[in-house]
Amino acid sequence: MELDVDFSKYSLDELYSVAESIDREAYPDRAREIDQRIAEKEKELPPQVTLNPNPAGSLASRVDRLFAVVVDGLINAIACIPMILYVGLDAFRQPTLSLILGSILYGFVVVAVLHGYLLYTNAQTIGKYLMSIRIENLDGTKADWKRIVFLRMLPVTITHQLTIIGQIIVGFINPLMIFGKQRRCLHDYVAKTKVCNVARPD
Structure with missing residues (x-):
């Protein structure tokens, strides 16, 4: 049974971390929602902000x-x-x-x-x-x-x-x-x- 998670309250770094670790085959709808949230939050960033490709909590490269x-x-x-x-x-x-x-x-x-x-x-x-x-x-x-x-x-x-x-x-x-x-x-x-x-x- 899936828990209802409100990803709208997640920060961009938190969304990056979840997107990195989620099982996309098991939870395709949730993964799609996370990707949409990331895209929305990235659009809200001012042009001079550089996105962190390695947010805390994400898997090390x-x-x-x-x-x-x-x-x-x-x-x-x-x-x-x-x-x-x-x-x-x-x-x-x-x-x-x-x-x-x-x-x-x-x-x-x-x-x-x-x-x-x-x-x-x-x-x-x-x-x-x-x-x-x-x-x-x-x-x-x-x-x-x-x-x-x-x-x-x-x-x-x-x-x-x-x-x-x-x-x-x-x-x-x-x-x-x-x-x-x-x-x-x-x-x-x-x-x-x-x-x-x-x-x-x-």
């Missing part, structure tokens, strides 16, 4: 997510250089269980030191902060650090370390899922999260 991942990857890679120098690169060609566990622990220490404050306060990494996007629960609220660490990061990290199949899942299947309609990677589905835009600082 694939480009923004990619850029954030690249930034975080470079930062994390640089932070891992001390461990590689200490252990030696040859040790990683046939890693022992202790090295695997040590690498996982070291990785989480790196994340805690570099990204911990942003993850705890804003559900963001450094890369996500730079792109003004954050990790959210499916209801649009900010994801807490426990969900991010234990449901979003830890399963992917362990899967990647343990098996070749895990490496294929994490390195290939996981990122490819971003091209789905919901723009969610495999770790988003596991943790029941999504990545959305937040208001950019003035």
Whole structure:
């Protein structure tokens, strides 16, 4: 049973967000109404106003997510250089269980030191902060650090370390899922999260 929603009271940013996330096949009439409301409100804007293509609450673009991942990857890679120098690169060609566990622990220490404050306060990494996007629960609220660490990061990290199949899942299947309609990677589905835009600082 559909709820009767008065979209005339929605702001333009709110309409953008709803238009982004609504299932248009399941609710074609409602989607059509939202599009009409958006068109009406855009006509009311003065000429000098620039429309925000990424309103707060809308799904983050694939480009923004990619850029954030690249930034975080470079930062994390640089932070891992001390461990590689200490252990030696040859040790990683046939890693022992202790090295695997040590690498996982070291990785989480790196994340805690570099990204911990942003993850705890804003559900963001450094890369996500730079792109003004954050990790959210499916209801649009900010994801807490426990969900991010234990449901979003830890399963992917362990899967990647343990098996070749895990490496294929994490390195290939996981990122490819971003091209789905919901723009969610495999770790988003596991943790029941999504990545959305937040208001950019003035």
